Amino acid sequence: MSVHLPDEIISEILSPALKVPDHEFSDTSSNSPFAGRYCESSSAFLVVCKAWLRVATPLLYHxxxxxxxxxxxxxxxxxxxxxxxxxxxxxxxxxxxxxxxxxxxxxxxxxxxxxxxxxxxxxxxxxxxxxxxxxxxxxxxxxxxxxxxxxxxxxxxxxxxxxxxxxxxxxxxxxxxxxxxxxxxxxxxxxxxxxxxxxxxxxxxxxxxxxxxxxxxxxxxxxxxxxxxxxxxxxxxxxxxxxxxxxxxxxxxxxxxxxxxxxxxxxxxVPESSTPDITRPSTPAPSSNPQLQYSTEAVPEEIWTLILRFAMARDVEVRSSIGRSRRFWLVSKKFARLSLPFLRESLLFTSASKYDGFLSQLSDDPSLLSQVRTLYFHTSFASNLRPIIKIPLENIICLVPVSVTLKVFSDLAKHCGSTLHRLEGLHIAKASSVAQPAIFSHLKKIKSLSLGIKTPFTASNSVPSTALATLEELSLSPYDSSILPILLQMDMPALKVVNFPSGNGPLAPFLRKHGGKLRTLTVSVTTPLVVNLFETCPDLVDLTVVCGSGVPDASGFTCSAVSTPSIETIQFQTDGRFRGAERKWASFFDHLVVDTLPNLRQISLPCIRWPTTEHDIGKSHWAKWAERLLDSNVKLVDSQGVGWRRRLKR
CATH class of the missing domain: 3.80.10 (Leucine-rich repeat, LRR (right-handed beta-alpha superhelix))
Structure with missing residues (x-):
């Protein structure tokens, strides 16, 4: 059913989107406030319908x-x-x-x-x-x-x-x-x-x-x-x-x-001082409206438990939720009692003293063994992880790498392997002895495994094919190349994400074995690849190439005419330097042909600096390459995810 609104109402709706604030119009700072706007033109509102065209036109041209x-x-x-x-x-x-x-x-x-x-x-x-x-x-x-x-x-x-x-x-x-x-x-x-x-x-x-x-x-x-x-x-x-x-x-x-x-x-x-008045209280006074006064006494504890679980839980897959403040237990004694289980469920250690305090409390209060499920380490101190082996942990997540010995890692796998879902950020130091492939057989429920392994593995042809059967995400950096033949003997049917950001060994055999299952892949530009990634990994959707100061060969980003790869995004991780980046990447983009990748929609490159003036746009190779890619419906974006938008041409 058609809805007819008065022009005055439509004008109020469209005004925030079409009006230009005076402080922007009159801005005389070096960078124009209208530079670097890569969103859709505001004129798009005029093509919605005749009513919007009639009302929006004066607003647009004002x-x-x-x-x-x-x-x-x-x-x-x-x-x-x-x-x-x-x-x-x-x-x-x-x-x-x-x-x-x-x-x-x-x-x-x-x-x-x-x-x-x-x-x-x-x-x-x-x-x-x-x-x-x-x-x-x-x-x-x-x-x-x-x-x-x-x-x-x-x-x-x-x-x-x-x-x-x-x-x-x-x-x-x-x-x-x-x-x-x-x-x-x-x-x-x-x-x-x-x-x-x-x-x-x-x-x-x-x-x-x-x-x-x-x-x-x-x-x-x-x-x-x-x-x-x-x-x-x-x-x-x-x-x-x-x-x-x-x-x-x-x-x-x-x-x-x-x-x-x-x-x-x-x-x-002269302008008035913008210094805030610190003498005034920042907390608003309670409302005197009696209709806004209420009591929480009638709310069942089951409801508060659900609310506190949602507010205090740390999401192991979202790092931004790990360190946020959770002081709800200070509200009341009831909140303190209901919050305690959630406080103990996932613990964050940012210093050696906090970790030592936890170990002392663990010996004094054995009930923690049945309550703690996730440990986060956000510190580079040398942690002694041996005391936590007796806890049936589900997640051990090191937000910064934590170095452990091969013996500690082996004990963790043996004692916690049956309950662990995520084991991330451990770096296994090089040992005098070699690692045994059977260590992975203990990780019965593991879904995410992120390790640095400098210790070589002993050669073996008897690795169970069912090892790491539940693994979905594998990250190795750095790693000893002897682990690759071990991984080839496993089926790993759930594997979807693989990250090898350092080029420590040939990945061609691994990709031939497991590439058909992968949806996300990270490799180094220095990794010797003798296979075509998009043909070996036909279901690959997201590819990240760690370049550092290097530049990949454009010939590696093509595919044969007989296959249709699923790749949608390609991200290059560089050293972040802007100076000279355009000249350095010229050969890559001049020879890049994306017509063989019909599903590709985005290429991300952090060293891009988009031009903001007509003079700079005319000289920019970034803009030229971006417009050529747009002809193939591929967007070139910078480190902020901002892509180029075509400009009017004479």
């Missing part, structure tokens, strides 16, 4: 942000086809020159009241349209953008600056507010003097906004005194930047002596 020549050309085309759209444009942010299209836009957008203009122009950018169009405007508010330490201007930048000065002095009769860039106090003296001289001649100017800065000495900067000579100026306001960045916010409270100088005529206004 604030127009132009960041490329293609966007300017598209806006010009839209205004020529539908001139009525121009009357909706009230705020116009121009972050470049953008050629002749700007003159056509300005001629049509006659209702612009707020103008953001960048004088930081590349020599290749055409400002002819802007220079000719600016005198046709008459805004009431102008925000100027420039970069810090701007030296000699190129021809286009100087031409735009000259046009801006002339408009301030002669053309813009209704200009009442002018905002200088965030980096205005880092300019050369000549630039500030030039702008301030023009502002001193603006007949209608009332307010000049300048980002907060530290001012030393008894006399104000020359450009402030020049602006103050304008008799129509009523205030010079200092404002904290929205995004201070590396220069930081400057505190001007109390007012520096220089800003109280008689030459400024008392015009200066």
């Amino acid at each position: 604030v127009v942000v132009l960041r490329s020549k293609a966007q300017a050309a598209a806006l010009d085309s839209a205004l020529r086809k539908n001139p009525d759209l121009a009357r909706f444009i009230k705020k116009l942010r121009i972050e470049g020159g953008f050629g002749a299209a700007m003159l056509k836009i300005i001629k049509q957008a006659t209702n612009v009241t707020d103008l953001f203009i960048s004088v930081n122009i590349w020599s290749s950018d055409n400002v002819s349209g802007l220079v000719r169009g600016l005198p046709l405007m008459d805004p009431t508010r102008v925000i100027m953008f420039d970069t810090p330490y701007h030296g000699t201007r190129n021809k286009n930048s100087q031409s735009l600056m000259d046009a801006l000065k002339k408009c301030i002095e002669e053309e813009w009769k209704h200009l009442t507010v002018f905002e200088l860039p965030f980096y205005s106090h880092y300019y050369s003296t000549s630039t500030l003097t030039t702008v301030s001289t023009s502002l001193a001649k603006a007949s209608a100017l009332k307010t000049v906004v300048i980002p907060a800065m530290r001012i030393y000495g008894q006399h104000p900067p020359e450009y402030l005194s020049t602006i103050a000579k304008n008799p129509s100026v009523q205030s010079i306001e200092f404002r904290q930047p929205t995004h201070p960045g590396r220069f930081g916010a400057q505190q001007l409270d109390p007012l520096p002596p220089a800003l109280a100088h008689p030459s400024l005529r008392g015009l200066v206004k």
Whole structure:
């Protein structure tokens, strides 16, 4: 059934998604708040239905942000086809020159009241349209953008600056507010003097906004005194930047002596201190509404038990839930009594003293043997795990590697192997003797096994094929290559996830044996592979390649035409360095062909740094490779999972 809503209701619904906040529109920090937005364009709301198109169009065009020549050309085309759209444009942010299209836009957008203009122009950018169009405007508010330490201007930048000065002095009769860039106090003296001289001649100017800065000495900067000579100026306001960045916010409270100088005529206004009032209580007062008063005495303990179990349980598969605070036992005696079993069920040790305290309590209170099920170790201290062998543990999880001897590991497997589900983070030190393959036969219920094994295994052809029958996830790093022939003798029917992040041995035989079961695989770029991963592991969905400072060969990421691999995501783990990464990965992406991987949807590479300006986009190979992959419906993403989105092209 169709639902008809009034336009006013639809407008309220769409406004949060379509309106641009003024603090973003006027932001003059070095990085544009509109850079790096890789989400779907807000114009997508207009194609939902005719009602949304009718209501959303004025909202969409109220604030127009132009960041490329293609966007300017598209806006010009839209205004020529539908001139009525121009009357909706009230705020116009121009972050470049953008050629002749700007003159056509300005001629049509006659209702612009707020103008953001960048004088930081590349020599290749055409400002002819802007220079000719600016005198046709008459805004009431102008925000100027420039970069810090701007030296000699190129021809286009100087031409735009000259046009801006002339408009301030002669053309813009209704200009009442002018905002200088965030980096205005880092300019050369000549630039500030030039702008301030023009502002001193603006007949209608009332307010000049300048980002907060530290001012030393008894006399104000020359450009402030020049602006103050304008008799129509009523205030010079200092404002904290929205995004201070590396220069930081400057505190001007109390007012520096220089800003109280008689030459400024008392015009200066500084932002109020943002320091919070610590004298006020942060806890709200109890509500006086009698309807909100209730008692928990009638809640059965069974209900509280379920609530506390949910709130206090540590999820062994979600690391973010392990260290969170659980102080519910401090609420009341009832909560303390009901919480105790959950406190004892899973224990986290962050220091040697806490672990030693647990061992002492274990000897004093034997009931702990039947209550403790999971032990977490988040410390690098050398733990003596032998005393916990008598506990029927289900999970031993070392969040940082814990080194143990081969003897301790063998005893853990023998005594706890029948109950253990997860055994993760143990590093077995190299021993004088060799390890016996039969050690794995004790792990009857193990689902996740993550080990570092430096001790070699004795060669054996009698390893039970039923060993590790319940294992779903196997991680070995580092490992002695002698363990691989042992794993080949096991069937491991439940195996789905395998992580070999260090290249310690040939994995081809292992993958031929178990590759058909795998859904997730981690390998090192240094691992010698003589098999095609996607053909040997046809059901593999997620592949992670640990690269470090290396780069893989693109030829290894193809598949024969006769098979259809299931791979959906490929993640490369690099050393995280941005400098030189684009050049280093050029050969890989230039030769990468993904047409043989029809299910591939994403390639993740943490060393990507997406360009944010039209000039940088034109030079970026990352953007070029990403767009080529998008032709095959594959998204290239950075370390934050942010993928490239196509830009308008001329």
